[in-house]
Amino acid sequence: MENLEGGDNEAHALPGLFPYFSVPSTPVLDAAAPPSLSSDDSNQHSTFVTAALQQAAASACSNLQLPPQLGPGDQLAAAAATTVPPMILPPMVDWSSLLQQAGLMGPPPVMIPGLQQHAAAAAAVQLDESGENDGEAASGSSGGGKEKAKGGGRSGNKKKASRPRFAFQTRSANDILDDGYRWRKYGQKAVKNSAHPRSYYRCTHHTCNVKKQVQRLAKDTSIVVTTYEGVHNHPCEKLMEALSPILKQLQFLSQF
DNA sequence: CGGCTTTGACCGGCGC
DNA sequence: GCGCCGGTCAAAGCCG
Numbered sequence: 001m002e003n004l005e006g007g008d009n010e011a012h013a014l015p016g017l018f019p020y021f022s023v024p025s026t027p028v029l030d031a032a033a034p035p036s037l038s039s040d041d042s043n044q045h046s047t048f049v050t051a052a053l054q055q056a057a058a059s060a061c062s063n064l065q066l067p068p069q070l071g072p073g074d075q076l077a078a079a080a081a082t083t084v085p086p087m088i089l090p091p092m093v094d095w096s097s098l099l100q101q102a103g104l105m106g107p108p109p110v111m112i113p114g115l116q117q118h119a120a121a122a123a124a125v126q127l128d129e130s131g132e133n134d135g136e137a138a139s140g141s142s143g144g145g146k147e148k149a150k151g152g153g154r155s156g157n158k159k160k161a162s163r164p165r166f167a168f169q170t171r172s173a174n175d176i177l178d179d180g181y182r183w184r185k186y187g188q189k190a191v192k193n194s195a196h197p198r199s200y201y202r203c204t205h206h207t208c209n210v211k212k213q214v215q216r217l218a219k220d221t222s223i224v225v226t227t228y229e230g231v232h233n234h235p236c237e238k239l240m241e242a243l244s245p246i247l248k249q250l251q252f253l254s255q256f
Numbered sequence: 257c258g259g260c261t262t263t264g265a266c267c268g269g270c271g272c
Numbered sequence: 273g274c275g276c277c278g279g280t281c282a283a284a285g286c287c288g
Contacts, residue, residue, distance in 0.1 A: 185261055
């Protein structure tokens with residue numbers, strides 16, 4: 001495992017997937033070797049998004065033409081804003097046109113230079129697998145999940161439908177990356193062949209069924225592997241919070 | 257008091 | 273069929 005060149009400790013936005021990170025962490029470059037989270041490969045559907053995305057995110061930050069009132073810290077938020085999938089943006093604001101007018105975003109769909117290949121690959125995984133059971137997220141599992149477990153109405157679901165999963169590694173002392181979303185921990189399990197337990201989190205948003213698993217690599221405990229399952233169907237709260245003053249300005253300016 | 261974490265138990269999938 | 277293992281539930285406790 002190698003650190004990203006330069007070993008920057010900046011937070012990194014993972015375009016379209018993980019729009020907001022505020023916890024300093026070092027992304028891990030070695031994308032060729034998916035983390036062995038467990039003895040079996042239960043993450044066979046995972047797409048490991050590492051170097052390319054982080055590089056792209058970094059270049060996106062540096063390429064952005066930002067208004068003078070934006071500090072370096074805001075660059076990340078702005079960069080993230082350019083990469084948030086349209087589906088998670090609030091409907092009341094024409095974000096893309098606003099950002100476009102401000103020079104923060106190119107014509108949709110947004111693609112960061114250098115990212116196309118990997119993002120497309122990731123998107124392909126999403127499309128392929130989410131097609132099966134997109135309804136699950138919509139119907140919500142808050143009730144369904146319960147029924148699935150304790151004896152209850154276990155009728156239909158024979159095979160657990162696969163959902164789009166994305167995993168990435170960060171070198172960080174913190175297990176929990178602040179990705180802007182709110183997570184509720186619902187389980188922790190000791191994993192075979194690993195001294196560190198795996199933690200299970202679920203997005204706290206009512207209609208969102210995204211889950212994530214967090215675990216430290218057995219071979220290199222300084223590396224945290226975060227696996228996201230599903231796609232958020234709501235805005236990133238912290239991102240929106242961070243962007244709201246900027247967007248108010250943009251809205252104001254767009255009137256002229 | 258609401259939201260969150262902890263933790264033991266339960267369940268299904270899978271390999272043998 | 274059995275046992276192992278990963279994933280999830282849910283009660284209990286903690287915390288602001």
